[in-house]
Amino acid sequence: MKKLFLFSAFLVGLWLAVFTFKIFNMGGEYQSIIVNFKDDIALTQLEESLNQISLKVNDTPTLNSSFSGDRNVYVLEGNKETLKTLRRSGLREKIEYIEPNYIYHTLDIPNDPDYSKQWNLRAINLERAWADSKGEGVTVAVIDTGVSRVPDLEQTEFVEGYDFVNDRTEALDDVGHGTHVAGTIAQSTNNNYGVAGIAYKAKIMPLKVLGFGGGTVADIAEAIRFAADNGADVINMSLGGGGDSHLMRDAIDYAHKKGVVIIAAAGNENDNSASYPARYPKVISVSALDAIGEKAPYSNFGAGIDISAPGGSEKGLIIQETITGNNQQPSFEGFQGTSMAAPHVAGVAALIKATGIKDPEEVRQILIESAREVAEDPFNHYGAGRLDAGGAVQLALKGKITVKDFLRWLRDSGYLNPGFWIDGGTIMLLPKLGMVVGSYLLAWFIRNYLVFNMSLASGMVFGSSGLFILQGLYIFDLPQWPLRLMGSSLPELGNVVMGTNSLNPIFASALIPFILIALFLGHNTLKWVAIGSCLGVASCLGISAFSHPHVWGLGTGMMAQGFLVINALICFGLAYLASKNDQVVT
Template identity: 35%
Template structure:
């Protein structure tokens, strides 16, 4: 009883302190009759019913809904400001046309004003704000252009005309200014020779970039430029000072000029305009032409964060390896063979009779499955030959535990224990069967207890998930094709955790490969299809997580599954698990969501938002209700680091706006982190 009396007393006190019946409220759909003397008289036909929550006060509700305490009291016939949890109040809405915006963490009136290209004063006036203070969850009316201030048509001729635009966005996962062409149907049955690329230019021959200290004035800047005959191509302001890209006179060495500029007192740094191909897009021969799988799982963005670590060890329990493959051997550790007969060895005593994990599968029987799997995880990358692996730097421990025709649970379990004793971080198991083996499951449990993450393929029979993927201790990987849809062969069920590219006919997964012939191993490349190809994509990303400092199997699992891109039915399902593997999302520990879309005017390195900013729907569709005719571009943008700059690490796409625009699709690409200066700044 005392608490209730205290609550009523405090509410009454708040009413005395904040009651202000004279302030004109113009909130969401509130209609106010300003002709009378009583400004609290309202049209009560436009309101919502609101149930009071603990902590609510009339003052808070008035702020949140852009009205006044007096109007709330008048509409609800309240004599005093006594409200209580569970009470239902009528909340008036404003008739003024505008956008309803809910304040989010990190918002300020300044940023909101930039977003909607309207003055702070206009927002404050529309919402009866006496200060710049706003709070998370507060709903603001954003007046349309010209409301309150007349700033968009005063002295500027006729007012803009507006149109509504619908369209879709598509995130391509490709780095901006790079390309990936369609894979040919013949890849699945083709092999590829080794080839080397030539050298590439290091920087633009007639440009430098300079960052000045904040203290430099415009006159000094002009003098610098005139003295060196520099042409200002583009510039951007940062808190530490202005960054300028210059065109330099013909014949001047960019390296020498940059070195000279570094010595100037007013300069923070200077450098040539380096060319990035970028290193996060590998220069391997077949990458751009065939490796769609790496793009689909967002590897280019992931490689901008980490390319792996040579101290991370991934055990590949498989058919063995082609040890002399030029695109793989630098990343291989000495392996062992546990296939039965005289080659079997007990890891307990380490009497290993065969330290040769060579895969002796002839070409007629399909060649080396294990070599193909290993190449997906860690082919030597950016060496200008062959293919790219998920990890550019990694150590692969080849453990031959089965042949092309299969392997026993004994050999597999022994291989697992050997991997445990060698201190591996990840075990990849691209095989499976219908039977639950105690020994195999025990070995898997011991491996996980030792801090090892185990990834397994679900199987290729379009039936129930195979073991060992069916064990809860493993991460079970299903397969999708190039269009990110379930393949016809991929096994399914409640055990599926995640999906990754496994390929289909005509869109196979290209990797290292080879075969055994007349006592020799023949290294080459080939396309293969199956959940066996899907699993090593996940193993490779798990290894990248270890390289970035995430070691615990539970945390690795959470990073992979929680940040996967949802496919199929919303949430986890039996075909895709939690969705498509997203390497970048896993490393960021952030789900890559649908981008924001808005219309803008582009001015050098600045984008002026000229419409509402809306997030695309789950299917990629969007609607911009008021796009002015003078908006040059339609912009789609995902801010990966939440710094409100369009910069490296983000996804960005633009489309020229014109009167004939139909069937709108904005394609977003990844912005390389190698570019240290923001691509664009949002401004008013």
């Protein structure tokens, strides 16, 4: 009976997972219903069905368009209640399908009037990234010529910085370069003015180290340490030179150890190597692309390049608001250079950090793995490839369900409707709560592993229940123990060997799942069998802990129950860790 329950629970869980995943990805806004009648329905039956629908929902379906007649696609106004009524209407034999007529929208396009001129933001697939992250809670230090609060930075949040050139707190820009760079990272966006920025909900920390004549390594190193000590998550350095420096290297190592992602421009000399500080191993070095996605003619390349991003050229400049002229008036200006490319990567790094990624090496890896690879790049013009903001954020969110996702799912599933919780009284409250939490966890599981494949499923069956049907199979004159062995779950194999109902603590533990993970972690298919076994064993041990906690040597009390629960949690942790670095379930 216990085995039947386990196997049934697994099948129900699989169905719920698929169903929940469908809800999670299909739920959306709609105000009308699609009714698609079968193509071979007779005209009289069609008219009769339309009349029946009109009587049930007080609205007459109409053809969606003049092209829909041959396919019998009709639309009528309605909501979820209308959809339920239609699905229970008794017309299923005449209808191919009934479904919501979902409303799709354009992706998150800001209302800034000159956003259309920012080819560079569309080139990095930014609108897709904005659906999940806008840089909330992240601070980007701009180590440059300072930053002035031009009108299109008025809604951008600033934190206290420092002017290392003049040794004062206020780090105003007197050149225009740093303000332009800060605009690319976090220009005020959706303010009906000017242009947009990449991580426009991030905070800017202005650190002035450059004037008209450049700046010193000592000031730049001090600024790096200041940023690390004052809460910066990302550092952008659109600057560089030709000399290696122990002081600079130490400062970069210091910031990196404190979790700061450091990005620098590769240089504008068209040389076959990045300049410093972009050359340092713990700095992400950025080369520049022109408007057609090719290496910009001025950009450095070769040794030290990690990734490429839009930097502009005469055929297409990078437009942001900055200050110009002797009177330093605000103006929208087009610049070009690797100085313009680096803040694109800094902005995307902020989007990644906002998803909860803390480790700078993990941010680097996400940027590199999500970059659009260039097939032929013998001179390393592009590093890992062209920056892809949308791909980077999606990769950062793999295995996560954001608060926004959860609330949208609750709304679309009807769980925010008070009637859902009231109907059935207090007796149904706990089961309903379990259903909501359980299906949410199943949605997380499916999103984490992308698809539920046969390798994973077979491992789960082996770990949780085995082919338990074989235990009841009797073949004349053949020994029963092989059938009992094949019909047992992994934790119960010891029972068959020892001929007892008491779980063997060696088999009913995380030991064998750990061995399977260690043996098969490097194999694309068997790895998922091992992961599935971990999850199956976790399920079996968890249920056994509360239904039949009988472990050899530990009895049937609290010790046995604690042993099973702890090992169930370890098995789940093993499965999570083993799957964490995988990109695609094969």
